[in-house]
Amino acid sequence: MLNSLLPLLIFAALAVGVIGALRRARLWRQGRQTPVVWAHLFLMPKRYLNDLHHVVVRDKAMAHTHVATAGGFVAAMALALVVHGLQWRNPILGGLLLAASAVMFVGALAVNHRRLNPPEKLSSGPWQRLSKSLLAYSVGMFLISLPLVGVAPTVLGGGVLALILLALVAWGLAEMLIGMGWGGPMKHAFAGSLHLAFHRRPERFDDQHRDPNSSERHDAHRGSRSTALFPLDLTAKALGVEKPADFQWQQLLGFDACVQCGRCQSVCPAYAAGQPLNPKKLIQDMVVGMAGGSDARYAGSGHPGLDVGRHHGASNQAIVPRLVEAETLWACTTCRACVEECPMMIEHVDAIVDMRRFLTLERGETPEKGAAAIDNLIATDNPGGLDNASRLDWAADLEIPRIQDRPAGVDVLLWLGDGAFDMRNQRTLRALVKILRAGGVDFAVLGEEERDSGDVARRLGDEATFQRLAERNIATLSRYRFQRIVTADPHSFHVLGREYGDFGGNYHVLHHSTFIAELFDAGRISVAAPAQAETVTYHDPCYLGRYNGEFAAPRQVLAALGLEVAEMARSGYRSRCCGGGGGAALSDVPADLPGRARIPDMRMEDVRETGATTVAVACPQCTAMLEGVVEPRPRIKDLAELVADALVEPVRATNATSAPSQSREEEPA
C-alpha cells in the first residue's frame, strides 16, 4: 500500500505546491517590471551559503538549528523524491535519507525548544505550527524509510501504523511543499532563494574584503558598498510608491521572503522608543498589500500604539493610510540597522523612502517641520533658512583659504556641511581646522558656494530638491581643482561619496576620522599623552559605519590619542542610532512617549553601561542628539575636538600656509 500511495502523495504535493508557486510569482510580477536574468539563479547557492549564512550565524544557536533543519530537509526531500517518488529503492540512498531525516529531526527539536517560550520578536500563529510540522515530516519520513535498509519489517506496508505514518508524512508534505507555494511559513525558502538570486542590490554580495594595500579605508564592511538610494526618474508618470504594485517586482519578492524572525524589530530604535514603527510588521503590511486582504492574521508585535487587524490593502490600492499609517513611515531614522540584521537581505529603508517619495512629491504630505526644511532648502540652500553667505561666519578669525583664490588647486577641499550653522558643530569645525593646520594640510573651503548636500531632502522623499542641490553642487565642484574632499559630517560624506555618482559627480571623499587617522599614520601630527587615564567609548554614526563600512579609523584615532576605549554592547555594525538621521527628527511623531525612553536617552544608557566618562562622536547629528540628553551624563566630544585638545604643535618655523594664524587658533573656540 505504501509503495503505491507514497509516490502519489509526494507528486501530488509537489504539483499543488508548484501551482501555488506560480500564482505567488504572478503576485510579485504585479510590481514594476525589470528584465529577468535567469542566469542569476546560479548565483543563489553561493549567496545563500556565504552571505545569508554570514548574517544568520550572528546567532550561533539559531544558525546551527537552521543548518540542521534546512539542510536535513533539502536532502531528505531530494532523496525522498528519488527513493519514494521514483521508486529507486537503493539501500544506500535509503540510508542517506534516514540520516538526512535524523539531522532534520535534531534541528526540528531545537526549533521546538526555542518555540516553548518564544521571545517577543518571533511571530506565532503559522510559525508556531511550522515547528510541529517539521517534527512530523522528519519523524514520518524517517520511520517510513526504515524498511529500505531492512531494519524494520517490510510488512510495515500494511495496517494502522502505516496509515499513521502516511498521515504524518502527508502533514509534513502539506506544510513543506504545498505551504511553500501557497503562502505558508515555508514560503520563505522559495521566495528567499529567488530574492537572493534576483536581489536589487547585487553589490551587497560582492565579497571583496578590504585590500590591506588599498588607500580606501571604508568598504571594509560587507554590503556597505550598496547603500546609496536609487535615483528617481523625475519625468516618470508616477513618482514614488503609492500602491504595492508600484514597487519593483524584486522588492515585492523581497517582502515575501520575510521569515518574521524579528531581528529587525529588536534592533529598530524607533520601535524601542515606542514610536509607531515595527520594521517586521511593515514588511508584512507590504505582503498583505501585495496579496490583498487584512493584517488581522499577522501574529507578531504590531506597530507600537497601533492596533493589529485594523488595516487592509490591495495591490492597486493606496498604501497610506489604509494599509500603513503615514507616521509609521516618518518614524524611521533610516539607520539601516534592520537591513543590516535581516538574514533575508530585505531592503526596508528603500521601501520606506519609496513610499515617502510618493507622500512628499505627489501628496505634499511631508510632516510640517520637514516641509519647512525642504522649503528652506529650495529658497536658501540650507535647511535652517539662513543666509548661505553666513556659512563661514564662525571662521571669521581663522582666515581659512577659499578655493576660489586657489586656481592651481588644493589637496583637500574641506566640506563644512550644515553643521557650519550650528554653534556646537562650529567648535568641532574649528578643532578640525586646527588639526589640518597642524598637519600642514593644503586645504581650502567653498564658503558660501557650498550648498546642503541634499541628504535630508532625499531621506524625506523630496528627490526633486535633492537632485537640484546635487546638480548645483556638482556644477560648483567642477569649477575647482582638488584632490579629495574631507568632511566632518557623515551624511555629507555618504551623499557626496556614494550618491552623487549617479548624477555625474565622482569624488574621493574622506570622513575626517579617516583623514586624521592618515595624518597620524604619516606622522604629520603628534599628540601629548593624556594627563590622566580616562575611559572613553565611541558611538558609530550610522552613515559612517553601517552605510560606509568605516569602523576602524575612528578607533585608530582614539588609540593614537592613548585613550582606553570601552566598547558599548551595541557598537560597530550593530551601533544603535542616535535618532537624528533620515529626517525622523523633523517628523511630527513625538520623540518622547509616556513611559518610553527617547532614542538618544537609550543610547546614552548604552554609554553609561560602559562606565565611560566621555563619549567620542563623529557626526554633527549624533553630537546634537546625545548632547540633548539631560545632565548628569558623560561628556560628548567629537573626535576632532579630542585630537585638537591633545595636539602638540610642532616647531614649524618655515611653513607659509600655517604660520600666519597659529596664534589665533589657540583662543578658545
Add this chain to the structure above:
Amino acid sequence: MPQPEPQAIAKRPHGVKTAALVSSGRHPVSGRAGRAREDARAVEMGLALVGADLSLVHAGDPEQASLRESLEGYLGMYHGLDGGRPGDERDGQLSLLPLRAGEDAVAPLAAWLEQRGVRLALTGQRAECGEGSGMVGYLLAERLGWSIATGIAAIECCDEESVTVLQALPQGQRRRLEIRLPCLIAVDAVAEAPRQSAFGPARRGRIETVDDLLPADESRLDTGSADWRWQPARARPKRLKVVKSTNARDRFKAAAAKSSATGGQVLTDLSPEEAAEKLIDYLRAEKILAQDDQ
C-alpha cells in the same frame, strides 16, 4: 475633466466662480523667486473654499527666467482636494496674461476676471517684488465696480449673493464682515498657512497664455512709472512710543502693539471738500505735510 461628487458640491458655493491672483514672490533671505507669502495664503483660502475649481491668474513678463518656477509653486498646491481620493484629483490651471515692459497689470486682469465670469477674487495685499504698491486690488475693484476687503484672515461662508469673512485687526482681534459679491478679497499674513507645494502636481499643472484679452493700445502703458527712480525697499521706521508706566501689563501692551488704533475718529456724512480738509489737517498734525504746504 471628472465631475466632483454632488455631495462635495453641496458644501461649496456652487456657481460662484473663484479665482486667485498670484504674483512672483521674493524670499526675504536669499531673494530667490518662489511663492509670495500672502498670495500663497490666498490660494490656500481658495482651495479650501472651492477645491480644484479655483483658477489662478498671473499678469507678468513671460520671458522672465524664474517666472515658471514661482508659478509652479502655486500649481503644486493642488493636492488633497476633491475629497482627497487620489486619482480623482484635478490639476491646477493658471492663466498667464503676458505683459510687455511698461505695461500695467490692472487692465488685462480686469478683462480676464470679466471674461471668465469670476465673482470672488482672492489675492495677497501687496506683491513682494516690482512696485509692490498694494494698489492692484483697489484699482481692480474700482475698475470693475466690485467690493474690496483687505486684511482678511478667513472666509467663514460663501453663498451666491455674499461672502462672510473675518478681517484681521491689531492684537489678534477679528471683525466679521459680510460682503456682497462680486468682490475682491486681499488676504492677510495671519490667514491659514499655505499647504506644501508638491513636485508632482506642480509638474502636471497647466499654464496657459492668454494674450487676446485687450486690443493693444496706449492706455495699457503705465506711463507714470517711466520717470520713477527705483531703489530697494526698506522697512519703514516704526514710531516708538515710550511708555513710562511701571505697570508691566501696560508696557507689554505697548511693546506688543502692532499699530496704534487709538485716538482716531470716525467721520461720516462729510462732503468731499470737508473730508479732504480733514485729511489735510491730519497730515499736517502728523507732520507729513509741512504747515505752509498748500
